[in-house]
Amino acid sequence: MSALYNNYQLPASLKTGSAVGRHISRIHEAVSNPALSYINSLAATNTTGGRANARFMLERFCRFLIGGSVNKMDWLVLLTDPNLTQRAIAGFLRYKAQQKAFYTGRRVDVEQPYLNMHLTPVIEGIHAVARAAINAGYLTESQWAQSVSQLSKSDLDSIEPLEYGWLPESMPAFTPVISEDEISLTAHQALEGFSTFCITSCIHRFDWDGLLTAPVVKATISEYLDQGVILNGEKERDYSPATADNLFRMIRGVAEHHWLAENITVERLQRIKAIKLPRGSRKTSGRYISYQDLDKILNIASTHPNPVRAIRDQAIFSVLYETGLRRSEIISLSMGCIDWSRGCINIIGKGNKERNIYFDQNGEMIKKLNNWLSVRNSIMTTDTNIAKEPIFCGISKSKVPTGKKISTQTINDICKWLSQHGFHRTISPHDFRHSLATNLLSQNFDLLSVSQVLGHSSLSTTQRYDQRGEESLRQTIVRRI
Structure with a gap:
């Protein structure tokens, strides 16, 4: 994973370096991380499902356990340098395009890499963080005067994008507090996605080895399911039995890939597979067409x-x-x-x-x-x-x-x-x-x-x-x- 130097420049080896080296690094990371290894083993689909669905569910599960990424990155590094902000946005949208292509089994359009990528929610979210930093006294109006609000997709073609995980995770002095009604839900989601691009996703940073023992898996999944679906800070409903089954199936898949990498014993894997969750059922969601x-x-x-x-x-x-x-x-x-x-x-x-x-x-x-x-x-x-x-x-x-x-x-x-x-x-x-x-x-x-x-x-x-x-x-x- 690349790190940002004190002068906020990428290492020369990554700026001019080998694409093969970066590819090997990504493969090694995918193999060493059992969740990524499991996700990569699934089918690419043109619909929600397969890799995309597993990535979404496991990321949400990890975020519940270790917290969101927005409060884990040093925003002041970004906000005090508008050029760096633009490069991070360009890298984020390009990364999203690459991920979308990976999940659907397609290729990124080289001529239009930002096609169908939504720029406005990202800018809205970053502006909200900047306002919070200004209100808290960590940032001045003059430091944020060079706004990115006019940034367009055509501008991104001339900007050198940053790489995934360019900013090390830290314990920042400033953590933005943004109310749910201050920005749109789409902007909140884009802000979390942008943060995971900068410091890597919760899946990357999660201690999978620490989770993958039977008692911990059972207790953690039960705690997650008890929380239910949260809306506006309150529990709206329980997760459906199908959601619970899907999550546990994915955790078993992660454990199996951890075993394939020879990081846990077969006995430890079998104990995880032996876990029984409370059963339940719902009426089918499909609607009959006569x-x-x-x-x-x-x-x-x-x-x-x-x-x-x-x-x-x-x-x-x-x-x-x-x-x-x-x-x-x-x-x-x-x-x-x-x-x-x-x-x-x-x-x-x-x-x-x-x-x-x-x-x-x-x-x-x-x-x-x-x-x-x-x-x-x-x-x-x-x-x-x-x-x-x-x-x-x-x-x-x-x-x-x-x-x-x-x-x-x-x-x-x-x-x-x-x-x-x-x-x-x-x-x-x-x-x-x-x-x-x-x-x-x-x-x-x-x-x-x-x-x-x-x-x-x-x-x-x-x-x-x-x-x-x-x-x-x-x-x-x-x-x-």
């Missing part, structure tokens, strides 16, 4: 002012409903994935698992899909990679398919558009998967077959997708005979 609901959805989608998008969105909703594809799977659906003669879609989905999904070759889904493809094919390239062309692509303002792959956010947005234009409730892309599972089970297909269609590793996961429960309960009434 065939009548689907008709309404398709009718609303057909009213979109952009007729090309109307055709595309109808096809997307039909495919989601009849195949149960995940968001990441439907955006990755290419021309070569569909075997029209067999009525089959070949998908490589979550966890790099391949599966086939069969469809009715004379069904409504195919009609909607063919309507879209007749429009989509008008801009289809004619090179040899036509099989790799995405089926669902973006649409330009001039109402022409662009041929470029859409994002998972596009799928979210078209679902949100429905509730804004007449559909009676909010739906999510995942509701279509729950609905497919429910429909198949209602038609008496066995649980194993449904699990294979959805690409689940566990039958218990498929059971949670079954939405027949409430309707079945309505029929379970004792009547006098």
Whole structure:
């Protein structure tokens, strides 16, 4: 990890040094830290899940135990040197872009490394810290006169970014006190993220070896879960049983990677795995979409002012409903994935698992899909990679398919558009998967077959997708005979 010298300049070895050296350093750190090793072992996904979800949950867990990063860094080093502040902001946004690419399995856009990175919340948060320092007498207005408020993404291209962990953790004389209503929630989150970039994340600084003994793990997780979800300084609700199970599964994964690195014995690992948490359950969060609901959805989608998008969105909703594809799977659906003669879609989905999904070759889904493809094919390239062309692509303002792959956010947005234009409730892309599972089970297909269609590793996961429960309960009434 690099350290900032007294003159606030990076070591020359890092400024001009070997990219290979930095890469090896990152690999060594990931291997020596069991939490990072566990996170890196998970799948990269285009949605919340996998590496991103594990990183978020473990960071929140560590922050609960050792405190946030905002109060662990020497802000006066930063605030008294606006040039250093700008370099830190540039480094933070570039680092966020790199992390996002790492979690989703993509590459950073070299030409536009700050694309889709939000600059305003970071500046808002840093200004709040500066105001707190001025009010406390640690900083003068003149020292902060050279503001970064006008900093733009285009300016960042000419700034030499600082590296992750450039500032050593310290016990600063000044710790900012910023009320929850002083800045936006987004700015609070950006400030914590910026602080973890400067002094490294709580995951990096946490004593994992000290935690990973069975009694300590059990007591610590229980204390964390008892705290519950805090909002405005008060407990709003308990964590759900699924959240508790996910956290414990991740802690077990961290312990396993600590054992793989030969830092704990197998007996110590087995004691951690033997821990039993209190059980509980919640109703499934999915919402069932009936065939009548689907008709309404398709009718609303057909009213979109952009007729090309109307055709595309109808096809997307039909495919989601009849195949149960995940968001990441439907955006990755290419021309070569569909075997029209067999009525089959070949998908490589979550966890790099391949599966086939069969469809009715004379069904409504195919009609909607063919309507879209007749429009989509008008801009289809004619090179040899036509099989790799995405089926669902973006649409330009001039109402022409662009041929470029859409994002998972596009799928979210078209679902949100429905509730804004007449559909009676909010739906999510995942509701279509729950609905497919429910429909198949209602038609008496066995649980194993449904699990294979959805690409689940566990039958218990498929059971949670079954939405027949409430309707079945309505029929379970004792009547006098």
